[in-house]
Amino acid sequence: MTLLEARSISKRFGGLQAVKDVSFSVAQGSIKAVIGPNGAGKTTLFNLLSGFIAPDSGEVLLRGMPVQDLPSHAIATRGLSRTFQHIRLFGGMSALENVMVGRHVRSRAGFMAGMLNLAWTRAEERDIRDRALDSMEFLGIGQLAHANASSLSYGQQRAVELARSLTSEPEILLLDEPAAGLNMRETADLAVLITKIRDRGITVLIVEHDMSLVMNISDEVVVLSYGEKIADNKPLAVQKDPQVVRVYLGEDEC
Template sequence: MDLLQVDKLHKRFGGLQAVSDVSFGVRSGQIKAVIGPNGAGKTTLFNLISGALPSSSGRVLFKGQEIQGKKPHQVAQLGIARTYQNIKMFSGMTALENVMVGRHLQSRSGFVSSMFNLPGTRGEERLIREKSMELLGLLEIADVAHVSATSLAFGQQRAVEFARALAMEPEILLLDEPAAGLNMYETAEVGRLISRIRDLGITVLLVEHDMSLVMDISDEIVVLSFGQKIAENLPAAIQQDPEVIKIYLGEE
């Protein structure tokens, strides 16, 4: 059974059919990519899966369970983490604190125990800090742990966002254009990183514009165009698909 299953998903914005009858599955442990030109409905698809947007019709199943209609924080609780195309750092917080927010679901101190700094809270806080530092180390940005996140370079913010999502210990990670705004060197770096994330046992679904990245790392690729799925196959086959070549390179 697929870990994540998207079934006949539709999303209309007024007269615009942003996502139209899209179905595909993501198997546990794989890296699956959704590609397509700008405006193909990739980010909308992500927002539907993560609960940020309600769908017009169709189903999204995670481990066989319907997750449509759940709020984003409930979707997160199930083990689904996501990043954003336009990085959403928590302003006014350091890189480390940003990652520590990612440990929210792995900890439980509430208002009262936090205010009185009870022993349980202190222990929990230490673990949150250690785990978060470890992740910053994994992403090789431990040296900027105490720097305000929004003042970091773009590539570093991307890394903080990755660490923040990994801190949630998700089963599946949804990456929305992880290479957006990065140069070729950084893009290759992100590619290596995504492979490493998969090696940690985390399934990855990514939406991407950058073909080179996707071809290198994905196990399978779904191609969207104007909200519709036009192909789903292995990277090598997608590269040969005349339909895909047409939408990417234009008609001859």
């Protein structure tokens, strides 16, 4: 079953055609990757899918419902959670509080309930805290719960950001370059982690510059070049695709 689908979406920034007529779909329970050289439009594509920017044309369907005109918070409420290429934690809050914000879409205490601190509000608050701690334990960062988020190392901040997304129990998780800044061993750990997340029933879409992470774990890979989709296939087939080899691997200076 298709969970998320892009139908010929395009986005232009002034003279730059960042994403051009891209279509693809993500099957429920799968891991799909979007790869491409720097500037291929991967992050723009992510911003389009998560409602951070609206496409000039085309549709984004989440469970068959068009969401391209919804703001990001409304898309999050519908079960799509994302991380950022440049980590965006909430400064001045502890790691645990950051992760607890992830539960926002699945809890309901409003201004009145919060001010009056009713019995059900306190129960909900305990539940939010427990689930946030569970996510942190799952990612092996339980001991960081009470650390100030902005005092953590880069890798730890990435993990907190991921825990925050997981706490919302999303239908689909969008990871924007999760391996950026990680060394080879950490990248290998991350690959294991992503498959574990998939095994929890969460569909995963990864944008990645680094091929080594995605080729092993992805069910399917979309390749972008200058905003256009040039391949959408199984990892092995993509690696053998002459056009991909030419525009991506052939010019990879890494």
